[in-house]
Amino acid sequence: MTKIDQSKLDALQQSVYDLVRSEGIVNLSMGKVAKAAGISPRTIYIYYDDKADLLGQLYLQAQQRIDSGLMTELGNTTDLLQQLAIMIRHYAKAYTQMPNETVYTKAIEQNPQLVSAVVKKHVGEIAPPVQEMYENMQADNHFLHAPFQTFMAIAAGPMSMMIQDAINEKRAIKEQEINDIIAATSMAITV
Numbered sequence: 001m002t003k004i005d006q007s008k009l010d011a012l013q014q015s016v017y018d019l020v021r022s023e024g025i026v027n028l029s030m031g032k033v034a035k036a037a038g039i040s041p042r043t044i045y046i047y048y049d050d051k052a053d054l055l056g057q058l059y060l061q062a063q064q065r066i067d068s069g070l071m072t073e074l075g076n077t078t079d080l081l082q083q084l085a086i087m088i089r090h091y092a093k094a095y096t097q098m099p100n101e102t103v104y105t106k107a108i109e110q111n112p113q114l115v116s117a118v119v120k121k122h123v124g125e126i127a128p129p130v131q132e133m134y135e136n137m138q139a140d141n142h143f144l145h146a147p148f149q150t151f152m153a154i155a156a157g158p159m160s161m162m163i164q165d166a167i168n169e170k171r172a173i174k175e176q177e178i179n180d181i182i183a184a185t186s187m188a189i190t191v
Contacts, residue, residue: 009047011037016058017100025107025114030054056119059108062101063123066094074129080140083133084189085182088159092173095163103167106160137189144189154188 015036019028030051034041048054073086095102108115134151137143144151158181166173 020107021103056115059115062105067126071129080137081186088182092178
């Protein structure tokens with residue numbers, strides 16, 4: 001059994017993040033990752049079965065880090081609009097604190113064919129509080145009633161665009177931007 005060299009694994013992961021940020025994810029190759037990490041291409045296969053496994057494992061790890069603490073934060077209130085504000089602030093803060101993971105997850109979300117259905121299922125299991133918030137809003141007559149994907153496009157779309165703009169422009173997200181998104185989104189989903 002091969003011993004895991006954490007420094008090589010960290011270098012691999014950082015290389016993927018750097019390459020995705022600079023070149024995008026579609027043309028990412030194991031050779032490019034190995035070269036950027038300063039390791040042999042064969043070394044990657046000690047840690048990952050193939051490119052799909054590498055991308056999937058990194059996606060799952062990044063999403064776990066980003067969603068960490070969200071359930072606890074949402075559990076601090078039963079007010080659904082406050083929960084929405086908490087969710088928006090949480091993801092904006094995650095971008096600030098974990099830009100590599102955020103850029104990477106956005107790249108996978110724009111290219112979902114790059115990860116397996118199993119990985120997508122596991123990622124979906126990470127953030128059940130968002131699904132629960134949606135279900136509670138659908139049970140309340142004060143909120144827009146719509147299918148999950150439609151509702152989330154309205155509720156999370158502006159936040160996602162704000163984060164994507166910050167990524168594209170390589171800038172921080174301003175507090176006023178977050179407040180504006182919360183106010184506009186709250187108005188959009190209430191009736």
